Amino acid sequence: MKPLSFKSLKQMLDTLRTEEECRVYLETLRWNGKPVCPHCGSISEHHYKLTQNGEFKGLYKCRDCKKRFTIRQGIMFEDSNLPLRTWFHAIYLVFISKKGISSCQLARELGVTQKTAWFMLQRIRHNMKDDDIDFDDTTQVDETYIGGKTKRNKGGQGRSTKQKIPVMGLLSKGKVHTRVIPNAGKDTLQGVIYNLIKEGVTVVTDGWKGYRGLGKKYKHKVVNHSKSLFKFYLITS
Ligand SMILES: [Zn+2]
Numbered sequence: 001m002k003p004l005s006f007k008s009l010k011q012m013l014d015t016l017r018t019e020e021e022c023r024v025y026l027e028t029l030r031w032n033g034k035p036v037c038p039h040c041g042s043i044s045e046h047h048y049k050l051t052q053n054g055e056f057k058g059l060y061k062c063r064d065c066k067k068r069f070t071i072r073q074g075i076m077f078e079d080s081n082l083p084l085r086t087w088f089h090a091i092y093l094v095f096i097s098k099k100g101i102s103s104c105q106l107a108r109e110l111g112v113t114q115k116t117a118w119f120m121l122q123r124i125r126h127n128m129k130d131d132d133i134d135f136d137d138t139t140q141v142d143e144t145y146i147g148g149k150t151k152r153n154k155g156g157q158g159r160s161t162k163q164k165i166p167v168m169g170l171l172s173k174g175k176v177h178t179r180v181i182p183n184a185g186k187d188t189l190q191g192v193i194y195n196l197i198k199e200g201v202t203v204v205t206d207g208w209k210g211y212r213g214l215g216k217k218y219k220h221k222v223v224n225h226s227k228s229l230f231k232f233y234l235i236t237s
Pocket residue numbers: 037038039040041042062063064065066067
């Protein structure tokens with residue numbers, strides 16, 4: 001399964017219908033075919049796949065340290081019994097809600113209790129918050145539109161409709177900071193960058209013209225990377 005960037009909540013929910021589909025999606029994103037043992041760090045396509053009631057459901061046994069693990073271990077879903085699909089749904093909603101989302105709203109959308117929604121919100125926000133990130137080391141910067149089809153280079157800068165919300169993500173030291181931005185124009189993007197990232201560090205972006213000129217204050221590295229903050233988030237959370 002090829003990891004997808006989802007253009008809308010509906011597309012995500014239509015694509016990831018079952019726990020199994022969500023698990024495979026997350027595994028592909030994080031491991032790319034080579035499961036990583038969270039106990040000893042061993043990376044191998046040949047970790048043992050254990051069956052439960054005759055079926056493989058994502059439980060691995062490390063071929064080196066012999067300990068068991070799943071994709072949930074070591075990340076935010078670790079000690080939760082909630083389906084991954086519910087988590088993905090919640091994360092998506094948090095991403096697209098400009099003014100924030102309350103636990104009541106989230107509970108209604110997801111069909112879970114408010115207590116559960118509150119717990120999920122705490123955890124998602126904890127993983128998104130930037131208080132404990134210092135952007136004084138290599139930082140990867142990307143932006144995307146969530147909830148719409150228009151690509152930035154077709155829509156032009158500064159255009160904003162209700163359908164698409166520009167979101168910017170900064171990834172450093174394995175943590176991601178995301179924020180909703182008014183547009184993906186140069187002034188906006190570089191304003192955020194100058195504000196948050198320490199001068200002189202390496203900043204990695206794609207070739208979008210909004211990032212041109214960063215070389216004056218940073219070591220600017222241009223690469224081609226796929227666009228999805230949602231993916232970003234799931235990889236690093
Ligand atoms: Zn191991």
